[in-house]
Amino acid sequence: MAELTAEHGDLPALETAGDAPASNENGAHRTPEELVAKAIAPVKSEFLRPPPVRPCSSGHTEATPEAKASAPQSGLVKEKKSKRQLKRERQQEKKSALNLCPEIAKTGDISSCRYNDKCRFSHDLEAFNAQKPAELEGECPFLGAEEPCPFGLACRFSGTHKVVASASTPNSHKKSFEMNSLKKDVQKLLWKNKMRLPKSEACLKSLGLxxxxxxxxxxxxxxxxxxxxxxxxxxxxxxxxxxxxxxxxxxxxxxxxxxxxxxxxxxxVTVADELRPLKKQKNILEEENSIGNADDGTDILQRDSKESYTLNEQKASTDNMMIENDDGSLKLNPREKKLIDLRDKLYLAPLTTVGNLPFRRLCKSLGADVTCGEMAMGTNLLQGQASEWALLRRHSSEDIFGVQICGAYPDTVARTVELIGQECTVDFIDINMGCPIDLVVNKGAGSALLTKPMRIKAIIEAASGTVETPITVKVRTGYFEGKNRIDSLIADIGYWGSSAVTIHGRSRQQRYSKLADWDYIYQCAARAPDSLQVLGNGDIFSYVDWNKRKSDCPSLSTCMIARGALIKPWLFTEIKEQRHWDIASGERLNILKDYVRFGLEHWGSDRKGVETTRHFLLEWLSYTYRYVPVGLLEVVPQQLNWRLPSYYGRDDLETLMASDSAADWVRISEMLLGKVPDGFTFAPKHKSNAYDRAENG
Incomplete structure (x- = not known):
């Protein structure tokens, strides 16, 4: 699904560790300046791993078998399974004794399940205990909770359940909880397409959409x-x-x-998808009062009480009027909507796959101010898909949290934002108009909207007119490279109802290749009205990058951090403390331990939860190996587009963390989650060595 791209304009696809040579054709070592000019990380010579070579008959040199055997291996280690094969495996898993009934696992009593023989889970305790995997080291993540572990006998740490937490042990679970879960009754209504969404219908009707x-x-x-x-x-x-x-x-x-x-x-036809009606729907004031024209061109609304109200002529549209919804409530004027202040805050971008709740929770602990969930498809949310609703989950530590949705039409987006406003607790809703993935673009959503400005207008107006929650937008510079268009729309985006706009400094055609065009971002920020917050996105990888972008353009509200946080989540700490953190391998391992703990609390401490945590940990490790410790570099700070030579770390753990081999990532996961199951394989969802599609847009 992912494609190899380059981060530098004149470079081929980014190569994996060990592919970037640190010497020139004559064998002489390049200077740090030459390496930086070639976008190669200038690692100190004493840490470089020299590849053993031997001469061949033609006079050229080639790597010895020992060197080839010791070279980092590709992360692709498994073949893609067919849907039929995956379905067969799921059916076999359901029949397994390891698939113990949750009620029996909690209580240990076979009679506790109310479904008895009709239960789709196993009730054979003896067979379960005989096949249960070995317990993991450490304590159950739910040990300090007010209630017992929800996984009971199925917990991989069940041996620690008998341990009673001392009174001095802080109970983190009392203040730590998750919200925005999908309720069963709501899901059933969505399945049957019987969920009433009157506000969106009223707004769409008023806009003629x-x-x-x-x-x-x-x-x-x-x-x-x-x-x-x-x-x-x-x-x-x-x-x-x-x-x-x-x-x-x-x-x-x-x-x-x-x-x-x-x-x-x-x-x-009776309705229009893209165009607003030429005749606006009359509002309450217009129906009750006559309208006169003043000499200065302003409209004067005269009441029977002879009170006059002057309206700005260019603002005399539905967003300046108190429209009455079908339920009798008055729709808020955009100036009366809730506000979200993102200025100078550290914003973690919505990230595909890796930007899950445990990762966002980790980034919050390392200094992130604003977090946003992974992109969710509006049509899937309206259909009640549990997997899509899981992307809206919020942790109590996320004090400023938003969700990102994607849709191709204003009716879909309006209904989605109303549904989220009813069922979820969020501080803002971000509409993705920059996703470059073909699957999204081919449906008319994501970056495809950049070619349809009137649809952008309709979507923003419909969304902002439906909910009081602030609406933000994320875009790219344009669809085609060299044909930027956001600068011509930036003044209107705020007028249409958006509170903020994030501009990723690349076009859809570029995907993630070449460096972000920050000059164009600055140009757009200068054109934006004061009421619209403009955020920049692209290549922020150190506090130096952050300071430069902010100082170069004071009108820029803040910068969104995406792939930089994937590679080193302590980037937020570096920015707040204004330093290059030469983090030790032990400190990095502690960060991984925190992530695993958050993952077990989120996905569960049973067999399935442990393996889900392992899967997302491995996905994340497919990015973290790109980090080069500060103490190993000739030139600081590291740039996001640098390719990595093969090098040794300052200790064995640091060397292991620098490997691009999926087998080494699995070894790290086994240090935290125990041995992998028999027949375990892993292939990263994203080809991170090319930084391809790490974030949504």
Whole structure:
């Protein structure tokens, strides 16, 4: 799924550790400056691992078998299984005695299960005890909780359950909890498509965006496809557009008629997907009062009590009016919505796969101020998929927390944000309009929206008009490289209802190749209105990078940290303490231990929970090996696009942590979670040596 890309413009795909040569063609060692110019990490010569070579018959040299055997191996160590094979394995697991009924595991009593013989879990305690894996070292992560361990006999630390915590032991579980779980009754309503979402329906109706006929979307998409993607359809570029609407759509006699080609035939529909109605819905004040025009061009609303209210002419739209929803409540003016202040805060970006709750919790302990969940697809949330709702989970330590959603149409996004507002506790909702993944883009979401400015407008207006929760947006510079377009939309994004916008300094076509274009981010930040917070994203890997981006552009609110946090999560500590932390291998191991503890609390301490924790730990280790300790570098700080030579650490553990071999990552996991099961294999979901698709956009 991932592709190899380069972080530097004139470099091939990033190579794994050991592939970046530290010497030139003549065998002479390069200077640190030469290595930096070639985007190779300038590791001190005494730590470099010289590859043994031997001459061959042709006069060239090649690595000896010993060198090849000792060289780091690829992380890809397993073949992809078919869906049928995975289904067969799941069915076999259900029949296994290790799949013990949770109720029996908690109580140890076979009669405690109310389903008896109809239970889909095993009730054979003797067979379970005979096959149960060996216990792990350490204490049960739920030992200090008010209630007993929820996994009982199935816990891999069940031997410590008899230990009574002393009165002096702090009970971390009293203040540590998770929220935003999917309720069963809500899930059933979503499954049956019976969940009522009146606010989104009222907002979509007021904006003229209610779509009940799927053919309407197809028609409008055909019209959109006729517009060249390189052109901006906005108020700023106005020759081919009028008020942000393509000229071919503004010459229609009826606001709901959509012309097809140059023919006179038009399809009359009852709703529009992309266009707001030409005639705005009258609000309460307009229905009760007459409207007069003053000489200065302002509108004056005169009440029977002869009180007058002056409205700014250019703001006389639905967002300046008190619209009444279907449930009788008044929709808030954007100026009356809740505010979110992100200025100068350390923001952990939403990260695919690795940006899970335990990792965010770890980053919070290391200094992160703002956290955001992994990108969730709006359609999956509306269908009640438990796996997608798990991405919305929030830990009590996340004091400023947001969720990121992705959708292709305003009706989907509006219903999703209302559902989240009803069922979840969040501080902001981020809409992803920059995801470069083909699976997302082909559905018209993510980066595909960068070619449809009118749909961006409709989505933001629909989302911000539905909930009081602040709406933020994450975008890229544009869809095609060299054809940036966010600068022409930046002034409108805040007016449409967004509280903040994060700009990833790369186009969709670039993915994660080349360095981020911070000059363009600065240009957009300078054009943004004061009410819109602009965040920059790309290549922040040290406090020096953070300081430079902030000092170069005072109008930039803050910087979002993504892959830098994956490789060294203590980056937040470095920024707050303004230092390069030469962290020891033992300190790094303690950070991994904290992550494992958080993972066991989140995914469970039973066999399945331990292996889930191991899986995500290995996914994370596929990034952490890219870190080069400060004490080993000739030039500080390390840059995100540097390739790594093969080197030794200052101790065996540091050397092990620098390996790009999946087998060595498994060894590290065994130090924390015990031996892996028989037949265990691991292949990283992301090819992290190319930094590909580590974050969403």
């Amino acid at each position: 209610m779509v009940h006929n799927k053919s309407v979307k197809k028609i409008l998409e055909e019209v959109e496809s006729k517009e060249p993607a390189s052109k901006d359809c906005s108020v700023a570029n106005g020759n081919d557009c009028k008020d942000g609407v393509p000229s071919e759509l503004t010459n229609l006699d009826h606001p709901w008629e959509v012309a097809e080609g140059n023919s006179a035939a038009a399809i009359n």
